[in-house]
Amino acid sequence: MKKRAVLVTFLVLIMMITGCKNNQDIKADQNLQEEQKSGSANVDNGAEDNTDSVKPVNEEVLIDQSKEIVLAGTRNIAPGEKDAYYCSSALMVWEPLITKGSDYGPKPKLAASYSANEDYTVWTFKLREDVKFHDGEVFNADAVIANFDRMKLGKKSSSFYGMDINRTYPGLLEVNKKDDYTIELVFENPLPTLDYSMTDFGSAMFSPNNFDEEGNFNGFPMGTGPFKLTENVLDEYCVIEKNNDYYGEKALAERIKIKVIPSPDTRFAALKAEEVMGVIDLGAIQPVMAMELIKDNRFGISHTPSTITHYILLNGNKEPFNDLRLRQAVSLLIDRQLIIDSFYAGLGEPTVNVLNACTPFYKEFDIEHDVEKAKKLAKEVLGDERVKVSFVLRQGELDRYPNKEEAQLLQSQLSELGIDAEITILESSAWNDVVKAGDFDISLKIKGLSSAEPNTLFKTMMKTDNGLNKRWNFGYSNKTVDTLITDVENETDMDKRKEIYKKIQGYSVNEFPAVPYFNDVNLIAYNKKIEGYEAMYYGVSLEKTKWAE
Numbered sequence: 001m002k003k004r005a006v007l008v009t010f011l012v013l014i015m016m017i018t019g020c021k022n023n024q025d026i027k028a029d030q031n032l033q034e035e036q037k038s039g040s041a042n043v044d045n046g047a048e049d050n051t052d053s054v055k056p057v058n059e060e061v062l063i064d065q066s067k068e069i070v071l072a073g074t075r076n077i078a079p080g081e082k083d084a085y086y087c088s089s090a091l092m093v094w095e096p097l098i099t100k101g102s103d104y105g106p107k108p109k110l111a112a113s114y115s116a117n118e119d120y121t122v123w124t125f126k127l128r129e130d131v132k133f134h135d136g137e138v139f140n141a142d143a144v145i146a147n148f149d150r151m152k153l154g155k156k157s158s159s160f161y162g163m164d165i166n167r168t169y170p171g172l173l174e175v176n177k178k179d180d181y182t183i184e185l186v187f188e189n190p191l192p193t194l195d196y197s198m199t200d201f202g203s204a205m206f207s208p209n210n211f212d213e214e215g216n217f218n219g220f221p222m223g224t225g226p227f228k229l230t231e232n233v234l235d236e237y238c239v240i241e242k243n244n245d246y247y248g249e250k251a252l253a254e255r256i257k258i259k260v261i262p263s264p265d266t267r268f269a270a271l272k273a274e275e276v277m278g279v280i281d282l283g284a285i286q287p288v289m290a291m292e293l294i295k296d297n298r299f300g301i302s303h304t305p306s307t308i309t310h311y312i313l314l315n316g317n318k319e320p321f322n323d324l325r326l327r328q329a330v331s332l333l334i335d336r337q338l339i340i341d342s343f344y345a346g347l348g349e350p351t352v353n354v355l356n357a358c359t360p361f362y363k364e365f366d367i368e369h370d371v372e373k374a375k376k377l378a379k380e381v382l383g384d385e386r387v388k389v390s391f392v393l394r395q396g397e398l399d400r401y402p403n404k405e406e407a408q409l410l411q412s413q414l415s416e417l418g419i420d421a422e423i424t425i426l427e428s429s430a431w432n433d434v435v436k437a438g439d440f441d442i443s444l445k446i447k448g449l450s451s452a453e454p455n456t457l458f459k460t461m462m463k464t465d466n467g468l469n470k471r472w473n474f475g476y477s478n479k480t481v482d483t484l485i486t487d488v489e490n491e492t493d494m495d496k497r498k499e500i501y502k503k504i505q506g507y508s509v510n511e512f513p514a515v516p517y518f519n520d521v522n523l524i525a526y527n528k529k530i531e532g533y534e535a536m537y538y539g540v541s542l543e544k545t546k547w548a549e
Helices: 002-018 023-028 030-036 141-152 264-272 287-293 324-333 336-343 371-382 403-415 428-437 455-462 467-471 479-490 494-511
Strands: 041-043 069-073 098-100 106-108 111-116 122-127 172-179 182-187 227-233 237-242 255-260 278-280 299-314 387-394 419-426 442-448 515-527
Touching: 069 264, 106 111, 122 141, 141 172, 141 182, 264 278, 264 287, 278 515, 287 299, 287 515, 299 324, 324 371, 324 403, 324 494, 324 515, 336 403, 336 515, 387 403, 387 428, 403 419, 403 442, 419 428, 455 467, 455 479, 455 494, 479 494
Parallel strands: 069 255, 069 278, 387 419, 387 442
Antiparallel strands: 041 299, 098 106, 111 122, 122 182, 172 182, 227 237, 237 255, 299 442, 299 515
16 A cells, blocks of 8 residues: 555656646546446536526527537548548448447448358358448449459558458458359358458448559548548548438438547647537547546546557567566556556556457456566566666657656656666657667557457467567567467367467466556547537447537
8 A cells, every 4th residue: 555655646746747637636536437437438527507507498499410510530530542441430431341249249231141151161241232332333242342352452551450351351262243232252261250350440341433453542432331521631630421322320410520630738628619529539538638628517528448458568579578577577567557547537447468358259367466576576587787778659649648657657666676767759650660670678559459350469469470579579479379379260169269369368468478558448528519429449429429409
């Protein structure tokens, strides 16, 4: 308890130095935090809304729903023609064949139904027959084939999740049209979890008229979603408008503009000034700001578990963190719940698992926080020597998350292990260069889970000399894990597959290719002049958003 009290005092100093909320603000928010930790919820401060109280009884209030709703995002949410998807799925412009259900498992979207043969080498998809793309083109088997032909042109990068047919559809041999609304995919080897891999970004569909020879977009994206993209000015704003031909329930708002406002302080000020009605996208509002905002009864917040996990990156390709004992010491040292309570208003779930919880394959593990054990392990590695390490932060992350304050806390805690960290903030491109070159020791980074199938994440973060493990210099290598990652690809028994995934997760919590510390929530804030604005595991319920009546 004494140690925790010292840490809390330290946190107060950080907040005072950095201009963030002070300790009184944190204490004042404790009750709100307890309410909001219970899960997905729309939250306000419970204060009486005096605006409603002055409305005359029985007076019919006419709301002009054609009036534009202005929101703010943290980045270009529609990066443009060369992005694999042109825009984020959060805009609801395009839709996939398969999405996620409430259990984070696969659920048909543009595919009306699907099935696989006994050995999972042939998958058959029945398509919805009432769908058109925004350019009027009919969604059918020919359109699906055109999208697969585009994917076959090669990998495409994205600000969201890259498109790689060999990763999502490994060993794809044939894409066959069985009839106008039935597609058959034939694979070289069994793919029992193909539908998990296809969720959301894994099976995005666009009009067959939407691509140039290189597979880039030849104009605005022509998807099938409830909104059409109608304007896009990079680094400034984009506009989506209601798709009146949508096959499902129509969007309620006629027109929504999303401004690009990278600075969290500026987004907060724009909300307060009612220049924007809500915020959207990763790190839409920093939790301490959200707690401050809802003290004003004009505003509400909404949150739900997200696909984002926060990690401490340790350079495992050089001393001192190439020693497993020191990586374990860092995990034992950090008080994950204290970080969440202090910097994220209690929103988020502590974790030691490299896998995010938004997949049915996730397994919970006990979290050990033992500073004395951490010191003992560190002493085994460092002896009585103190070491200096470089702690690099990415400016792009600072625009969304309180990484600087977190780093200052970790800097203080690491000193107890004999590790003196020097913090440096780098522009995003410089951070990429430094981390790729291995010229760092510690960093903080988020990573999203791209689909419901976890093996893609295991491959990139845990397979020897592969993906992020190589690019971010984890230096992680375990031949048993490599074998498990390879073998699971052909495992058709789902129970055995789950057991293999549990084993891989078990290795991750003991060997720490990176040190996960919490699973984030998607936290958004809005002005109560709009309603239906709720957080989803990725994005916001834009189709239900409208001016409040």
